[in-house]
Amino acid sequence: MVKSRRDFIKISALSSAGLFVGNQVVKAAASAADSEKQNSDYKLPSDLKRTPTYCEVCFWKCAGWVHKDEDGQIKKITGNDLDPNSNGRFCPRGTGGVGMYYDEDRLKYPLIRTEERGKQTFRRASWDEAFQYIADKMAKIKEEHGPEATALFTHGSGGKYFTNLMKGFGSANVAAPSYAQCRGPREVAFIATYGQGINSPENTDIRDTRCMVLIGSHIGENMHNGHVQEMSDAIDKGATIITVDPRFSTAASKSKYWLPIKPATDIALLLAWIHVIINEDLYDKKYIEQYAYGFDQLKAHVQNMTPEWAYGITTIKPDVIRKTAREMAKAAPATIVHPGRHVTWYGDDTQRLRAVAILNALLGSWGRRGGFYMPDKKSVPHAKLPPFPKPEFTWRDAMDGKYQLADLALANGMCDATIPTSAMSRSIKGWIVNGTNLIETLPDRRKTLAAIQNLDLMVVVDTMPMEITGWADVVLPECTYLERYDSIRDSQHREPTIALRMPAAQPKYESRSAWWMAKNLSRYMGLEQYFPFDTIEEELDHELKQMGTSLAEMQQVGVKKWKRAYDDIYFKDGEAVEFFTNTGKIELYSTSLAEGGFDPMPTYTAHPEPPQGYYRLIYGRAPMHTFTRTANNPNLTDLMSENAVWVNPKVAGEWGLKNGQEVYLQNQDSVVSSFPVKVRVTERIRWDSVYIVHGFGHANKKLSRAFGRGASDAELITNVMVDPIMGGTGMRGNFVTFRFTKGEEA
């Protein structure tokens, strides 16, 4: 066996490392003081009792206020009333965001991998040393493999600055796992249908809807703040909610109809609904005639896809399929068939989301009140940078011409492009990983680890010691969002808004912001020209002045709202609308998919089912946690400290499982969970599936509250069903069984 180039290092090894690098500590401290003089990105205006921020605990980016107590300590965070994402109300994670700042397990100092007495460990380094190390390694990669052989994985607000650094260096390999591991298929499907993606926050007009259909989307457990609020408003106003889920989710418990579907059969249900809406003449004829392309082909396509046909596949009774289709049509166009967010399930996800898009078109809900509004956004004018070098190679070259319809980079594609194959002349040799725990984020961990072993350099930028941190060559401690400025939030909504994040406190320990790191790295890498501002305050003020405001004003208000440029939030009756598709119409029949050699209209394909004694592994969210990043947050672990595996009482009876009993999960590829997980016996889950909340089962001991708590779904996702259209990684084709001990089968 070849000795791996890189062993997993528990950051706890550091406590001893600190002992034998005595003078290093002094040097690091001195250097940090120098840096403070040069960079004032955490200078605080002292006269503010509350400071504006936008939340970084999830991607919803709610704007709010950080309040301090009499001693000047961060006390609580509340919402900003002007903010349409939060309407002045933060979710539990945003309210508990204070825990990110106070978490004593945070990354504190830059670290560099070293070998001591034959054992790999981290040593504490100064920032200057860490930057020099990275710059040297990057230069070597550039010399040996070209600048294109580097990649940035990023999730979160600091990504913009590392992106500029990467592009300036000469690499276009920049990806967020939020695309191919999450919402990518949805974007591709809606672009194929309407010439426009959904983006974030989703343009679903839930506030005014009269009927909302949720397919596997569990609003209320996924705490997409504005949507949770609007669903509640819709419930108040008597809207009909239809939930399709093998699990009796919180949303299902609020629904008029719950369709406990057999997992992996959603496309059959969607096609049957389309069949009913067309054959019972329930579709919006005027809308379809004026805006849609390919209705006749669609009608012919679904003729055999009757509710009776779908019953045999989905286990949903034909009369329920008909009744729910009629409910949707009755409320149309104020009906939303919600596109969901995490949609990478079975590898035919783009086609499933196409069916969702088509159904919405038949109901005439796109561009209509209570359906989908047309979002507006005010883009922040960034300073013009010198042109980036043109890369000769990107991750796409490793894809063999596949996934051309992916409109953003694939994180898994970049991972693949890091593993050399005989077909590829070049592979990626350097990664910067910012704010994403790739070990838990990318499916098929063996592949991720194989890619990591092929790297000459891996830099991890994070606030917490995550699993990915243990594989890094250099660890850079990022300060939390409560201790830094960041790029202006300019997300879409009914009206355009921007929001400011500014520091409420000095960065703890030696942690620093992404802006500061990228700026300083640029000096070591000779890329200063891409960072024209001396401080982030200057950069933000420059951008804000061009928008007619200023940093000083934003520090007082936090959120600024503009009126829409045009009165075009909904289509007016009979208004001519041009869609950005090949035909200029809403494509029920997709010409772009046909050109790419894919089915122009969605079809149902059967997916593998769990073998005897195995159950489909379904995962989802709890309202008090985000991904793996909150699992150690003291405030949020207080609300939920571990996940449990939901097991139907029939299954529990067969296995003799009791509530609260600990079991290990083993998947179809014989991968056993690293830690046991408690059983929750509940009627709320189908007998052919089990359910766990994502983000638990942490293996890094330095996470004192999260280590070994519960099971990691990511670890058990070794079967990946790749979407042939855009490369998304379908993760719901994994089956697990129970083991009473780690060593032997139950």
Place this chain on the structure above:
Amino acid sequence: MRYAMAVDSKKCVGCSDCVVACQTENNVPIGYARDWVREINHGIYPELHTELRSERCNHCDNAPCVRSCPTGASHYAEGGIVKVAEEKCIGCSACIISCPYDARYIHPKGYVDKCTFCDHRVKDGEDPACVAVCPTKCLYFGDLDDPNSEMSTLLRVRKYKTLIPEAGTDPQLYILV
């Protein structure tokens, strides 16, 4: 003045935002809580019913905790809010044992602590922290002596229940069903 709270179980998603907002507002130490969320399930798949609701002190009109307190620390404050005078509390736990709702705990500093309806906010015209933060707006707070308050209106137009009414405590936390 008769303060009361209502929880709309049709809207509550059990997110526990009320819990963490209370903790940060009132400096409730981590590991303790003045409010909490309950999930009650009935039925057999697929005929199921789940009720989620945020709970806290019921600020009873006939509060066993006030009756059982030997020092007078537990008392009725303005608007019927049941409070603990920390300086009078000896931490004997009589109130904790007498409370049918398990709404009290002993603070690490030695006194009994519980929900105050955030009276420090209410006196400034603000809602309690849990009500102000709730993303589903399922929590309501107001004055039942004012027939025109939202609280009074809600109890006129909506079906509701109270918790453990058989205990005879006359609780002032109403669960809208």
